[in-house]
Amino acid sequence: MPPAATKSAARIPTAIETVLKVIDIFRTRPVGPETHISCIKVVDFDQTCIIKAPMNMPTLSQTHEAIVIGGGIAGASIIKSLKNNHLNNFLVIDLGNSPAQGTSGHDGALCHPYVGRGASRLQRLSMIAFNEAKQIWANYWSGKGVLHLARNAENHDKKLMSERLLSQGFSFDNAQVISSNEAKVLCGVSLAGTFFPEGGWVNLKQICEDLFSELTDQQTMMSCTVKKIAYRDKYWLVYDEEQKIIGVTPRLFLANGLGVKSLAASANIDLPLKPVRGQLSTFGYKKGSPWANCQPRVALSGKAYCLPPIEMNDGSYQWMVGSSYDEHEEDLSVWDQSHQENLSLIQEMLGTKCDLAEIEPVDAFVGIRCVASDRLPIMGPVKGHPGLYILTSLGSRGVMWSALAHQMFTEHLAEELRHSAFLETRFFAGARLAGLGLSEDLVSALLPARFLAGASNSKPILPSG
Numbered sequence: 319m320p321p322a323a324t325k326s327a328a329r330i331p332t333a334i335e336t337v338l339k340v341i342d343i344f345r346t347r348p349v350g351p352e353t354h355i356s357c358i359k360v361v362d363f364d365q366t367c368i369i370k371a372p373m374n375m376p377t378l379s380q381t382h383e384a385i386v387i388g389g390g391i392a393g394a395s396i397i398k399s400l401k402n403n404h405l406n407n408f409l410v411i412d413l414g415n416s417p418a419q420g421t422s423g424h425d426g427a428l429c430h431p432y433v434g435r436g437a438s439r440l441q442r443l444s445m446i447a448f449n450e451a452k453q454i455w456a457n458y459w460s461g462k463g464v465l466h467l468a469r470n471a472e473n474h475d476k477k478l479m480s481e482r483l484l485s486q487g488f489s490f491d492n493a494q495v496i497s498s499n500e501a502k503v504l505c506g507v508s509l510a511g512t513f514f515p516e517g518g519w520v521n522l523k524q525i526c527e528d529l530f531s532e533l534t535d536q537q538t539m540m541s542c543t544v545k546k547i548a549y550r551d552k553y554w555l556v557y558d559e560e561q562k563i564i565g566v567t568p569r570l571f572l573a574n575g576l577g578v579k580s581l582a583a584s585a586n587i588d589l590p591l592k593p594v595r596g597q598l599s600t601f602g603y604k605k606g607s608p609w610a611n612c613q614p615r616v617a618l619s620g621k622a623y624c625l626p627p628i629e630m631n632d633g634s635y636q637w638m639v640g641s642s643y644d645e646h647e648e649d650l651s652v653w654d655q656s657h658q659e660n661l662s663l664i665q666e667m668l669g670t671k672c673d674l675a676e677i678e679p680v681d682a683f684v685g686i687r688c689v690a691s692d693r694l695p696i697m698g699p700v701k702g703h704p705g706l707y708i709l710t711s712l713g714s715r716g717v718m719w720s721a722l723a724h725q726m727f728t729e730h731l732a733e734e735l736r737h738s739a740f741l742e743t744r745f746f747a748g749a750r751l752a753g754l755g756l757s758e759d760l761v762s763a764l765l766p767a768r769f770l771a772g773a774s775n776s777k778p779i780l781p782s783g
């Protein structure tokens with residue numbers, strides 16, 4: 319038995335050796351800074367000092383400044399915000415083998431401000447978001463206006479409607495109440511309504527594809543399903559289906575549509591999201607068909623919506639009409655019933671009784687919208703979960719809400735980086751959006767916290783929409 323003094327002297331180099339070994343582990347298997355030191359276990363602190371790291375300990379290549387889950391328009395708008403803030407060490411993960419394989423595969427998504435009876439939050443937010451969308455998605459914008467049809471054409475009171483629009487902040491330049499005669503000249507159809515000269519449609523798929531084409535292989539991880547997320551020592555860990563850590567980050571963005579519900583639940587966050595299946599039909603009809611007599615020159619919206627028909631090389635027409643709305647349905651196959659619904663809605667809207675034998679479905683787009691219980695988008699940092707952000711529930715307004723989110727996240731990240739701290743209880747809107755009328759109550763109406771806080775926040779925010 320060696321004397322006590324000798325034993326104690328012998329332990330000193332072992333402790334140093336421990337430290338060196340730890341440093342060595344960080345050097346050779348570099349992990350996210352101070353973060354994962356708690357994962358490292360000293361299993362035999364004696365003569366040999368063995369240090370063991372868990373099998374699935376993340377390596378430096380898995381640590382990113384930001385991780386975005388979802389490669390649809392929500393993910394694309396966040397990627398743009400990260401790039402604007404020079405946060406280029408990011409990773410986008412999607413279960414598809416290419417971007418926009420989900421709802422954002424839509425190539426003709428309509429965009430115009432919402433018109434309701436009063437200045438609801440939806441109406442006020444949509445005016446701001448429309449303004450952003452026109453600028454941010456300008457390169458993908460098509461069309462020469464949108465005619466939003468009056469609900470009741472017979473009682474279409476131009477004076478009353480115009481006053482209502484003025485009181486909601488519209489001007490004659492951006493919203494014109496028109497009679498059916500005026501509509502015939504302006505839009506090609508004799509239908510009264512509100513004309514939005516700046517309205518149009520956007521190719522969501524193209525936006526996503528173009529943005530992804532600029533990313534490096536290191537910035538994307540395709541064909542990979544994220545199964546759960548967990549927060550450890552100031553970092554978010556992202557797990558795949560085999561429970562393997564595939565990414566580590568201080569900033570995690572959940573932008574994976576309806577999939578946000580289960581990922582948020584894995585971090586004990588309960589969000590009231592539901593699926594709403596939608597089918598958009600492309601109908602074809604021949605040259606000279608009676609359908610060719612009611613051809614709008616602009617996009618129409620109302621109970622259904624349609625784009626102006628496109629003339630094909632052989633003189634026939636293709637006409638995009640949508641979209642069915644089936645709550646709690648997630649079937650992605652094409653339904654005949656939805657084609658029929660779309661056709662009868664558009665007939666009702668146009669007041670036509672053309673022969674159904676003269677028109678047939680030639681193509682379809684089916685997607686599953688993600689909709690929150692109050693039908694507003696969910697965007698912003700998650701209170702009580704530092705570094706976690708959500709962008710989902712874009713519902714039927716992906717064009718507008720993604721543009722608003724892009725501007726909000728750009729400003730918010732800039733502010734966070736300025737202060738080197740997460741602003742988890744606030745969503746920083748910035749002077750530009752505030753100038754457009756984005757007030758505190760509107761920002762609160764977007765935050766995930768509206769579903770996470772107490773009873774006062776649980777009542778529906780929006781009666782209309």
Ligand SMILES: Cc1cc2nc3c(=O)[nH]c(=O)nc-3n(C[C@H](O)[C@H](O)[C@H](O)COP(=O)(O)OP(=O)(O)OC[C@H]3O[C@@H](n4cnc5c(N)ncnc54)[C@H](O)[C@@H]3O)c2cc1C
Nearest residue numbers: 390391392413420421422428544574577596685715716717
């Ligand atoms: C028929 C139809 C018509 C519509 N018309 C319009 C319109 O006219 N105007 C308009 O503005 N909007 C319209 N919309 C809505 C618009 O398409 C959506 O709001 C928008 O595309 C939603 O984008 P997103 O990025 O949130 O979701 P998505 O595009 O669905 O993207 C989510 C992505 O996350 C990925 N993902 C999901 N879970 C995981 C996971 N666990 N791990 C990894 N990746 C995952 C998916 O693969 C997908 O790529 C329409 C929708 C439908 C269905």
